[in-house]
Amino acid sequence: MRRQIRVLVTGISGSGKSTVAQAVAERLSTECHEFGILMTQTAMSSGLLQPHEVLKSVKLARRSQLQGEVATQVAACSAEVCLIVAHLIVEGPEGYVPGFQPTVLDRLDISAIALMTAPIIDLTARKDRIVEDGPVQLIESLRRLRWMVEVAAIHQSLRLGVPLRIIANPNGQLPGSVDELLDFLDSLSP
Numbered sequence: 001m002r003r004q005i006r007v008l009v010t011g012i013s014g015s016g017k018s019t020v021a022q023a024v025a026e027r028l029s030t031e032c033h034e035f036g037i038l039m040t041q042t043a044m045s046s047g048l049l050q051p052h053e054v055l056k057s058v059k060l061a062r063r064s065q066l067q068g069e070v071a072t073q074v075a076a077c078s079a080e081v082c083l084i085v086a087h088l089i090v091e092g093p094e095g096y097v098p099g100f101q102p103t104v105l106d107r108l109d110i111s112a113i114a115l116m117t118a119p120i121i122d123l124t125a126r127k128d129r130i131v132e133d134g135p136v137q138l139i140e141s142l143r144r145l146r147w148m149v150e151v152a153a154i155h156q157s158l159r160l161g162v163p164l165r166i167i168a169n170p171n172g173q174l175p176g177s178v179d180e181l182l183d184f185l186d187s188l189s190p
Contacts (some may be wrong), residue, residue: 005188006109007081010099010153012146013087014123016169016177020116021083023178024036024185031079035086038070039063056092061094067104074163075107081185084108088152089145095150103112104154112188113155113164114181117146122171 009021018034025032036055038145043049043066044056058066074084087099150166157164165184168175 004068004078004080004082004109005185006077006084006112007086007112007114007157007185007188008108008110009083009085009114009116010088010149011118012142012149013161013168015116016174017085017116017117019174020167020169020177021085022182023174025083027178027182028081028185030081030083031077032083032085032171033074033077035067035070038073038105039066039157042066044071056090056102058092060094060097063090064101064104067100070105071104071107077108084110086106088147088156089148096145098152102159105160110156110160110162112162112184113157113160114149114152114179114184115164115166115170117166118152118169120146152182 002159009017011017019030024030040049040055043055048058048062049055055063055066074082089096089097090099093096120139123146126140153164153166165180167180167184169178
């Protein structure tokens with residue numbers, strides 16, 4: 001029996017995680033699970049969130065419960081290749097916190113981690129970033145967050161004993177980023 005390949009696709013908001021993972025999933029006719037979207041849907045269906053509210057307003061303990069509920073759904077993925085798009089670092093009322101509790105990540109049985117990166121200037125253009133304190137503060141904030149996500153990806157790769165691939169995804173290079181994630185998946189096949 002072939003081992004299922006489960007790849008956590010992570011990175012800072014705007015790095016192209018979802019775009020690249022969805023393109024790869026379509027190419028392979030496989031499943032791509034957007035963890036944050038599934039958490040939001042679960043929170044809304046349970047009445048924890050209203051449509052105008054955002055997930056980061058939910059306290060850490062309840063977010064951890066939501067993660068567990070969604071991890072159970074995602075763990076049921078039976079596709080040969082399963083892509084899981086998620087943040088390893090999230091911002092909540094408490095500040096920046098791990099995007100997953102270790103037990104939740106363990107339950108997902110991750111085979112590898114793909115870290116999407118992009119130049120800071122591309123990140124500022126991809127999302128409707130609010131520049132409250134000015135562009136210099138925004139750039140510094142994105143640099144700090146990108147650094148935290150990179151450290152978290154390295155840490156989880158070492159903790160789980162799984163390979164980590166860093167995939168650059170600058171503006172205009174989507175086909176190359178998709179090909180690199182496909183190459184990574186191919187390298188994981190037995």
